[in-house]
Amino acid sequence: MLFGKRDKRESFEREAERVFPSVLGTALRLTRSREDAEDLAQEAIVRAYDAYERFDGSNFKAWMLRIVTNLYINRYRQRQRGPQLGSLEDEGAIEPVSTESELPDRLLFDNAVGAEIEEALGKVPEDFRLAVILSDIEGLSYQEIADATNVPIGTVRSRLARGRSILRKALQEYAVREGYLKKGATE
């Protein structure tokens, strides 16, 4: 995209402010730490501003979430987690084991309504969680998720299916109680 310097700043700020809740929300759901999430979101905004002239003008939100995700994968995840989740791709190795620190999600999200969901989401293994966040919370297409996470679409499809399956088990009672699932609608 071609901008004058003032236009660039104005245009970027307008777009970035619109999608910033998604950027920060995704960062929070990935890092599970308010401080890290704010750092990550801010760093993503700076990177995006720097690269804004190269943005193709299609889907700004998907582009921003791609930057956040890549930054997280390249920097924060290695720092926070050490070994990666690659082995969890293997069938049978996937168990909803929480590897996250047990943070009170009410404090993390200022969100009493969705706290139970956030907590369950936090226990979904990271790569699957990322697929669920980008698809079901942020509304990205499979292709956009594949671009954001640097994996083939087939991997996105399987991660999404596994992530939802884990989340459904964890939220079964809640979802039935709240009327989102029918009783007995198990896998």
Added chain:
Amino acid sequence: MDPIEVHAYVDGELPAGQLAEVKASIDSSPETIREVEAIRGLKTMLRERIETPEIGSSWKSCVKRLDEIDKAQKVERAVNRWAPAICSVLFLGIIGAGLMTRYTHWKPSADSPSVARFLGFSANPTQSIDHQERMLKQSFSSTPVHMQVRGVSDYVIDGTPVRRFDVRDASGNLQILLVHEHIDFEGMRTLPDHLSVRVGIVGTTNCAARIDGNDTIVVIANRSYKDLAEVLNQVHLN
């Protein structure tokens, strides 16, 4: 049925060619229909119950950071734009300061024809070193320490006896002329801290001269006037 395809169906991500086939499979299986409803329920729950976080101060911090970046880029652009000019001014300043220093402290003198006329003879390198050093001691009561004689020659110019020493000290080669008359210091000037010394140029080489008794001692070398004057002040006639 492959559960991954069911998820793709719910997400509207099935290729067009596969859609009819998968839809038919789903419609024919009550269990798969329940699965589709469960996935839709989960998606709806996530959409409706997940709230966006409060961005408040986080966004303000981002805007502040963008302001800083803009400011830094502005400075960078200004520096890039003016760098050649700044460098040129600095370069000219350095050259100017150098010239000023030279002009202030080492103001070039005109040629010193009166000194030049006593040059023109090479010191004799064939004499033994002992003989040369004897001649040096015979002529001077003191010379700079670590001075080595490399050649001595005696000659007469227009009836004036001249002894020329080619010597070497820690800073390199130099010539010392001992002229048995008071040289006319035409074209030479004095130095602020060495009032008895006159300095000038012989050809392209600096020289410093001083009257000592009936003689004139001249030191010639490619050195600053100040260095030559300091050497000259250490040389005294017997």
